[in-house]
Amino acid sequence: AYSLTYAQRAERHSNPAAKALLETIERKKSNLCVSVDVAKRADFLRVIDTVGPYVCLIKTHVDIIEDFEPALIERLNELSIKHDFLIFEDRKFADIGNTVALQYSSGVHKIAQWSHITNAHPVPGPSIIVGLSSVGLPLGRGLLLLAEMSTKGSLATGSYTEEAVRMARAHRDFVIGFIAQRRMDGVGASDVSSDEEDFLVLTPGVGLDSRGDSMGQQYRTPDEVVFESGCDVIIVGRGIYGKGNDVDTQTVQAQAERYRKEGWVAYEKRIARLS
Numbered sequence: 001a002y003s004l005t006y007a008q009r010a011e012r013h014s015n016p017a018a019k020a021l022l023e024t025i026e027r028k029k030s031n032l033c034v035s036v037d038v039a040k041r042a043d044f045l046r047v048i049d050t051v052g053p054y055v056c057l058i059k060t061h062v063d064i065i066e067d068f069e070p071a072l073i074e075r076l077n078e079l080s081i082k083h084d085f086l087i088f089e090d091r092k093f094a095d096i097g098n099t100v101a102l103q104y105s106s107g108v109h110k111i112a113q114w115s116h117i118t119n120a121h122p123v124p125g126p127s128i129i130v131g132l133s134s135v136g137l138p139l140g141r142g143l144l145l146l147a148e149m150s151t152k153g154s155l156a157t158g159s160y161t162e163e164a165v166r167m168a169r170a171h172r173d174f175v176i177g178f179i180a181q182r183r184m185d186g187v188g189a190s191d192v193s194s195d196e197e198d199f200l201v202l203t204p205g206v207g208l209d210s211r212g213d214s215m216g217q218q219y220r221t222p223d224e225v226v227f228e229s230g231c232d233v234i235i236v237g238r239g240i241y242g243k244g245n246d247v248d249t250q251t252v253q254a255q256a257e258r259y260r261k262e263g264w265v266a267y268e269k270r271i272a273r274l275s
């Protein structure tokens with residue numbers, strides 16, 4: 001899948017969320033996902049309305065929002081239609097199957113109802129996929145496994161990463177890819193030819209003006225992530241909106257445009273090299 005275009009991959013993909021994401025990427029010529037980690041409803045909506053035209057995907061941490069109300073999800077859905085993007089709640093589930101199924105379907109946030117894509121830590125083993133899939137698969141949702149992390153000293157390396165890939169291979173109807181720092185083709189050797197499977201790799205820890213923060217985050221550029229490491233989607237948070245309060249719309253828009261362009265140029269460079 002590495003050498004194919006997003007459009008070719010969209011045609012071949014059977015999971016509805018993965019297919020829709022690949023189609024959106026192609027249609028908008030954007031492999032940019034903006035991570036909207038702000039605490040106030042108004043800032044959340046303002047950032048999304050501003051970056052909306054430049055993204056394929058909006059990533060949320062809905063539990064950060066201090067003045068959350070269910071109507072916020074309606075606003076989010078309206079913006080997703082207005083600007084043509086999908087929604088990814090970065091929930092990082094990590095519990096037993098029964099518990100994650102409840103956390104995914106219920107509670108205040110009812111994530112499965114509105115989030116096309118969510119993610120999980122593979123640490124509990126395959127049962128976490130079984131639990132989440134019991135809720136998400138009938139709704140046409142997709143799951144990403146955290147095979148690697150962007151942080152300094154991450155424990156998700158080596159055989160842990162390999163096992164994550166094996167878990168994904170065994171559940172290809174629902175697991176559409178990984179949060180990782182590089183393409184996972186060939187990781188955790190298998191007899192499935194990498195032609196048959198197509199895992200999306202979404203990569204956080206992306207920034208153009210900084211190499212990290214004071215809490216262990218590490219940044220690489222869109223070129224390093226998409227061209228050199230073969231990832232599919234760049235996830236950018238503070239690189240686009242800074243601290244997120246007093247959002248200056250003009251700056252946020254300019255940054256979103258900048259990251260969209262950088263991500264797309266890196267992709268075109270990769271495809272040109274391979275074809």
Ligand code: UP6
Nearest residue numbers: 035037148149150204205217236237238
């Ligand atoms: N995130 C990472 N690294 C990971 C997994 N997830 O940074 O390995 C998430 C964070 C945050 C976003 O939870 O929402 O990606 C990165 O934000 P930033 O660009 O502002 O650092």
